[in-house]
Amino acid sequence: MNGVHDMGGMHGMGPIQYESNEPVFPEAWEARVFALYRAMRAWPKWTGDASRHAVELIPAPEYLSMSYYEQRLHALIELMVESGLVTRAEAESGKAVPDSPKATPALIASAVPAMVAKGKPASREVLVAARFTVGQRVRARNLHPAGHTRLPRYARGKLGTIHRDHGIHVFPDTNAHSLGEKPQHLYSVRFAARELWGEQSSERDAVYIDMWDDYLEYA
Amino acid sequence: MEVPVTMRAAQHDHSHQTVPSDLTLRVKALESLLVEKGLVDPAALDALIDTYEHKIGPRNGARVVARAWVDPAYKERLLTDATAAIGELGYTGGQGEHMIVVANEPSIHNLVVCTLCSCYPWPVLGLPPVWYKSAPYRSRAVIDPRGVLREFGLELPQDVEICVWDSTSEVRYLVLPERPAGSDKLSEEELAALVTRDAMVGVAKVKLQRPGADR
Numbered sequence: 001m002n003g004v005h006d007m008g009g010m011h012g013m014g015p016i017q018y019e020s021n022e023p024v025f026p027e028a029w030e031a032r033v034f035a036l037y038r039a040m041r042a043w044p045k046w047t048g049d050a051s052r053h054a055v056e057l058i059p060a061p062e063y064l065s066m067s068y069y070e071q072r073l074h075a076l077i078e079l080m081v082e083s084g085l086v087t088r089a090e091a092e093s094g095k096a097v098p099d100s101p102k103a104t105p106a107l108i109a110s111a112v113p114a115m116v117a118k119g120k121p122a123s124r125e126v127l128v129a130a131r132f133t134v135g136q137r138v139r140a141r142n143l144h145p146a147g148h149t150r151l152p153r154y155a156r157g158k159l160g161t162i163h164r165d166h167g168i169h170v171f172p173d174t175n176a177h178s179l180g181e182k183p184q185h186l187y188s189v190r191f192a193a194r195e196l197w198g199e200q201s202s203e204r205d206a207v208y209i210d211m212w213d214d215y216l217e218y219a
Numbered sequence: 220m221e222v223p224v225t226m227r228a229a230q231h232d233h234s235h236q237t238v239p240s241d242l243t244l245r246v247k248a249l250e251s252l253l254v255e256k257g258l259v260d261p262a263a264l265d266a267l268i269d270t271y272e273h274k275i276g277p278r279n280g281a282r283v284v285a286r287a288w289v290d291p292a293y294k295e296r297l298l299t300d301a302t303a304a305i306g307e308l309g310y311t312g313g314q315g316e317h318m319i320v321v322a323n324e325p326s327i328h329n330l331v332v333c334t335l336c337s338c339y340p341w342p343v344l345g346l347p348p349v350w351y352k353s354a355p356y357r358s359r360a361v362i363d364p365r366g367v368l369r370e371f372g373l374e375l376p377q378d379v380e381i382c383v384w385d386s387t388s389e390v391r392y393l394v395l396p397e398r399p400a401g402s403d404k405l406s407e408e409e410l411a412a413l414v415t416r417d418a419m420v421g422v423a424k425v426k427l428q429r430p431g432a433d434r
């Protein structure tokens with residue numbers, strides 16, 4: 001979706017607010033939101049792509065005024081309501097409706113180290129032909145899907161070169177919407193800064209963007 | 220820029236500062252609801268927080284960088300299969316399942332960003348700082364990397380090629396900074412102590428004198 005989250009190349013967001021010795025969690029509630037967000041993924045009722053999309057669906061003015069963990073809190077509630085784990089009323093009141101079934105088993109503390117160390121690889125061991133090869137010139141397609149995509153607006157329609165083939169990865173545009181993993185080749189594509197931003201850029205500089213086969217066409 | 224970043228460093232004006240009590244209460248209510256429904260175990264939440272507060276952070280990445288500086292064979296493995304080479308040191312898992320390491324050279328400087336959200340290589344750098352997740356960095360790193368680096372106090376000559384890596388997939392990027400001149404006699408451990416988080420994101424270089432804590 002052409003949301004405000006897709007902000008690469010925008011001006012007007014202000015200076016970078018650097019903070020020395022910033023704690024991992026500046027506020028205690030942020031740590032709890034982080035942990036709730038991770039722990040609830042373990043069920044598993046939604047994909048990482050779906051949780052990114054839930055953040056993108058926050059209306060633009062609110063998205064920009066919320067801190068990172070406020071956005072995750074908002075998204076987590078939406079994901080839990082949508083998947084039926086809690087009702088909207090429960091999320092608002094903080095109280096379970098009487099006689100609601102007790103879910104089991106939740107992620108337990110002793111399972112955390114293994115979960116953290118293992119992660120969730122996005123690569124898939126399936127045979128899918130690559131449409132492009134390293135060194136090939138390609139064009140990023142001019143797509144504007146209303147749903148989730150990882151094709152940034154600033155690259156659409158631009159010419160680049162396949163720099164590396166990362167192998168076969170899950171396709172976020174379908175995976176976020178429970179439309180299947182649609183595994184396909186993922187590439188690192190090099191775009192000259194001048195192709196993206198014009199003459200104002202250095203002729204040497206470049207932006208490398210990871211792009212799936214479905215984002216690319218022959219140049 | 221109107222104010223050098225170093226002068227603004229002490230400020231603490233994130234939006235979350237203005238509304239903490241309300242959020243504290245909301246999160247507490249949500250957690251108690253989820254515990255009541257059996258959906259989360261508070262001990263697991265504590266374990267997750269402890270892991271990312273105390274066990275996983277930029278010291279991991281610094282050890283990877285120092286090893287690459289002293290061991291050319293390791294460096295080669297790191298640049299060909301970063302996930303496996305980083306795994307050799309015991310750093311694996313969530314948000315680091317597919318690692319790529321990009322090496323700075325005298326004529327090449329690498330910078331990592333996620334313009335669409337805040338993707339960051341957790342096993343080697345821990346959780347990202349607020350500035351990395353913020354709109355100013357995400358919006359401008361791709362269009363004006365030289366201006367962004369200048370805000371961090373890093374002025375690069377025009378003949379240096381800047382490569383910006385926009386983390387749009389599940390692949391995560393780590394910058395291998397240049398080993399500072401004059402560090403020949405330092406041990407691997409002493410070298411690791413010089414490597415900063417910022418240098419591994421690409422907004423700083425590694426200096427012989429470490430600027431302080433986790434920069």
